[in-house]
Amino acid sequence: MRTKKIIRAGLATLGIAAMAAMSGCADDGGSAGGEAAGSGSETIAIGFSQVGAESGWRAANTKDIQDTLTEENGFKLSFSDAQQKQENQIQALRSYIAQGVDVLAFSPVVETGWDAVLQEAKNANIPVILTDRAVDTTDDSLYVSFIGSDFVDEGKRAGDWVVENLGDDLKVVELQGTTGSAPAIDRKEGFGKAIEGTDIEIIDSQTGDFTRAGGKQVMEGFLNSHDDIDLVFAHNDDMGLGAIEAIEAAGKKPGEDIKIVTIDAVKDGMQALVDGKINYIVECNPLLGEDLAEIAKKVVAGESVEKRIVVEDAAFTQEEAAKVLADRTY
Ligand code: GYE
Numbered sequence: 030m031r032t033k034k035i036i037r038a039g040l041a042t043l044g045i046a047a048m049a050a051m052s053g054c055a056d057d058g059g060s061a062g063g064e065a066a067g068s069g070s071e072t073i074a075i076g077f078s079q080v081g082a083e084s085g086w087r088a089a090n091t092k093d094i095q096d097t098l099t100e101e102n103g104f105k106l107s108f109s110d111a112q113q114k115q116e117n118q119i120q121a122l123r124s125y126i127a128q129g130v131d132v133l134a135f136s137p138v139v140e141t142g143w144d145a146v147l148q149e150a151k152n153a154n155i156p157v158i159l160t161d162r163a164v165d166t167t168d169d170s171l172y173v174s175f176i177g178s179d180f181v182d183e184g185k186r187a188g189d190w191v192v193e194n195l196g197d198d199l200k201v202v203e204l205q206g207t208t209g210s211a212p213a214i215d216r217k218e219g220f221g222k223a224i225e226g227t228d229i230e231i232i233d234s235q236t237g238d239f240t241r242a243g244g245k246q247v248m249e250g251f252l253n254s255h256d257d258i259d260l261v262f263a264h265n266d267d268m269g270l271g272a273i274e275a276i277e278a279a280g281k282k283p284g285e286d287i288k289i290v291t292i293d294a295v296k297d298g299m300q301a302l303v304d305g306k307i308n309y310i311v312e313c314n315p316l317l318g319e320d321l322a323e324i325a326k327k328v329v330a331g332e333s334v335e336k337r338i339v340v341e342d343a344a345f346t347q348e349e350a351a352k353v354l355a356d357r358t359y
Contacts (some may be wrong), residue, residue, distance in 0.1 A: 073329050074105045076125025078135035080162070081113040083207075083239045084267040085295035089359035090136075090161065090315035097318030103326065113207060113238065115139055119146050126153050132325045134158040139209035140165040147171035156328045160317045162211040169336070173328055176320045176338040180215030183311045186344055187216070187262060187290050188223020190309045195288055197227035199259040202251045203234035204244050204272060206264035212313075213239075216264045216292060232258070237268040244271025252279045263291045266298025266310065273306050284308055294345060296357055302350040310350070312342040315359060 075098060079091055091108075098104040107125060111117035115138050125133055126149055133155050137143060143164045150157050151171055159175040166172075191199070203220075206213030213236070224231075233251050237243030244263060251258060252275060261276075263269035269291035276283040283289055284306040291298055294312035301307045320338055327334045345353070 071103075072100065072105050073103055073132060073325055074107070074128075074130040075132045075134060075325055076107045076121070076128070076130040077109070078118045078121040078125075078133075079108065079110050080118075080136050080138045081110055083113055084241075084265055084293070085297055085359070086265060086267075086293045086313060086315050087239075089295060090317060092359075093316045093318040094160075094321065095318075097322050098325075102322060104322065111138060113138055115142060119143075122146050123149065126150055126155060129153075130155060131329055132156055132158060134160055134321055134325070136161040137164050137211070138162070138207065140211050140214065141209065144168065144171065158321060158324055158328070160321055161315075174324045174334045174336055174338065176317050176324065176340070178313050178340045178342055180212045180313075181219040181222075183212075183292050183313060183342060184216035184219025184221075184264075185223045186219070186311045187292060187309065188220040190311075190344070191260065191262075191290055192223060192227055192229065194309070195260065197224075197229055199229045200255070200257050201229060201231045201260045201262055202248075202255065202258050203231050204247055204261060204263040204268040205234055205236040206239045206268075208236045208238075210239075212292075213264055220262055231262075237263070237271065239265050239267060241267040241271040241274075244268025245275045246271070248272035248275035249278075252276070258287050260288045260290065263289065265313075266291045266293040266295050266301075266307075269307055270297055270301060273301060294343070294350075294357075295359055296354075299345065299350045299354050299357055302345060302347055303354055305347060307347075309344070309346060311344045314340045314342055 098106040109121040118138060122133060133150055144166055147157060157172040159172050161177045163175055232255060235247045237247045261272050263272060269289050273283040276287050281287055289307045290309045291307055292311045292313055294310045298310055302310050324334050
């Protein structure tokens with residue numbers, strides 16, 4: 030069951046697999062290149078390189094992908110965890126290319142540095158689907174589709190809520206996600222846009238690498254160097270949860286003495302919101318498996334696919350979180 034609304038943008042022309050299948054057909058009737066194309070009866074071999082296991086969001090995203098790309102659903106999934114390292118992801122992608130999978134999918138840990146491996150996939154006629162995070166490339170033909178949230182919008186909505194509800198004169202510390210990653214870059218940008226022209230000031234900003242331990246450690250440092258923090262803006266729930274531990278250890282009340290706004294809306298984050306320790310959460314929906322399966326099937330069948338699928342996210346106040354917490358699946 031789909032729990033999110035999808036906005037589909039920009040129809041791409043033929044995918045790489047489609048082109049490959051067509052050129053195969055021209056040769057000899059398509060016995061090799063076009064095996065699975067259109068029939069829907071062949072299993073699709075898909076190699077998926079995951080970022081890591083850094084957060085509750087990531088755990089939910091991994092589970093959804095593994096639960097959706099099953100043999101019953103027509104897939105043979107090869108899955109690897111890159112432990113937040115780009116070199117591990119590149120290695121995984123190269124090994125899937127060498128294995129000759131039908132489709133490659135991955136969530137790029139950082140935005141840049143992918144052109145070479147994406148070109149290798151293109152040369153091997155293997156279509157690439159990006160999930161969750163974008164790449165920064167000048168050649169959009171290196172991937173067929175990108176499925177994920179609008180991170181700038183998430184940061185902007187977090188900032189808008191702060192301006193509307195906490196006032197326009199605040200000292201903020203920012204817990205950034207992984208340096209160079211799309212969500213860290215974009216959420217910072219969106220929040221920055223929202224507070225433009227106000228007296229809200231980001232007095233310190235460092236990466237906590239999207240982890241709870243990282244958020245706690247960076248927040249301890251912030252508390253040591255600043256005694257005037259009004260608000261923590263954490264790029265994900267886990268870093269916010271780490272910050273809560275640091276704030277409590279310093280003898281202050283998270284959500285009251287120091288307000289906290291985060292992004293993700295995973296179970297632990299929502300619980301802290303209901304408990305009054307976080308003040309507002311913008312959701313980032315991790316359930317991308319169904320769209321990935323659909324796009325992969327279309328691409329292998331030679332159908333055109335949407336170049337960009339934007340996943341729509343909700344947002345929760347403490348009161349709203351209390352109403353939905355019991356029904357959250359992640
Ligand atoms: O917000 C964070 C995770 O890329 C959207 O990565 C994802 C982010 C998510 O580590 O919790």
